Amino acid sequence: MSQPGTQPRSTTIPFVSGAGADGSHFAEFCAHPAKFLMRAHAECGELAEFDQGGILTVLMVGPEAQEAVFRAPDEQLSASLAYQYMVPIFGQGVQYGAPTAIERQQLRMHSQGLRAERMTFYAPIIAQEAAEWIRSWGESGEMDFYEGFADLTIKTSTHCLLGPEFRYSLTEEFAKAYHDLGAAVDASGTVDHTAQKAAYARRDEARGRLGDLIKSRITLRRAGKEEHDDLLAVYMNSTYTDGTHLTDDQIAGMVVWFMFAGHHTSANTAAWTLVELARHPEYCREIVQEIDGLYEDDPELGFRTLRKMPLMEGFIREILRARPPLNALSRRVVQDFHYKNHVIEAGKNIMLAPYVSHRLPEYYPDPERFDPHRPDQQNPFAYIPFGGGSRKCVGNAFAILQVKRIFCELLRHYEFELAGPADTYVEIMPSLILRPSDPCVLRYRRRQAA
């Protein structure tokens, strides 16, 4: 395999204009990945080559190209090699820091912990956390809801993952370590995650502390006699195909991996959902009616009841179309990849961008219009907020359940409005996640009828 940075540019794929003096588009990419990728596609079409800080990268857009990439085997298009910058976060021995055969088995363990029947266990935990959150709100007020949802989803994840004892002893230390870990994931790290930046030193120190905190929980569990039903129990009881258990370091890595994959993505989806509900009172009214109807049928809102929310589901689906959190899905080409009359040589990267794909007017007419009543897209490779193929997000059902359950609680008790002019709530990308403006402040007021 040739090394990144050593291949010639393609002769058949257009090269994006506007490279800097170093021949690279990296500065523009880092400033706002989604905007850069939109520009690249508008200029070059289905395939666009650019220089991502020394790595030639081909952006591929549209269901046909996306299907080809998602269907390619790992041995040809490697996610693991493209995402090596995540290894210091999750740790060696798990996910992209483990051999593919081990990683695939670990993914199955995650999936086991997220099976539909286990959702009946998570739904009431999410409800309890959301209810505790709003208990302190009072009659009315204002808050930064991005921060609020980020805090809430840390609580829901730790509660579902590690149990109530851990959740209710959540220390400042844990929150700070987790924050330092996240602060080190930015677009520049996709090229050099070992640079001697202060943020990376804090990341490595934070990862060590988080690992220790999680391992001390595992030790306490082993010493106790109680049975647990959370994800930590799933990881502790799981075995590889050769019958061996995960090591404590691997279990800690699985916990961090799960938390990390689901945290900002879910918080972000919840924040956009609230912003768009406040921007579109007509849709919000329909959804409040749907939720009130559910409470009348089943005041506990069990998992089965939560599945009957077509309007809320349509709304979340449209949020994930218009504002997909992850937009630089990457693969390293290990064996030359042939697509139509093009060859993308080994050593290059391929990138898919849901944000760009979800704005193709042939699939989404008038794509900038927010319309939760859009018909479901029939081509599964046209709608890719959760990726596709064998690496499709294992947490998608959990994420949607979580957002739905949180909004049942919020909209049952409160009404919301934007605190600033609607056009000031814009898309920003300070890290690799597309999020609403910082701060993301909305006003709330207790519902009179609730």
Ligand code: HEM
């Ligand atoms: C709205 C929320 C979420 C979004 C938009 C999202 C999006 C994605 C995407 C696009 C991928 C594929 C990346 C690629 O192909 O390169 C992915 C993978 C993954 N997601 Fe999610 N995700 C969300 C929530 C979650 C949650 C809540 C969890 C955990 C419970 C989770 C766990 C994972 C895992 C473990 C993978 C890796 C799969 C693999 O490498 O094969 N995600 N996610």
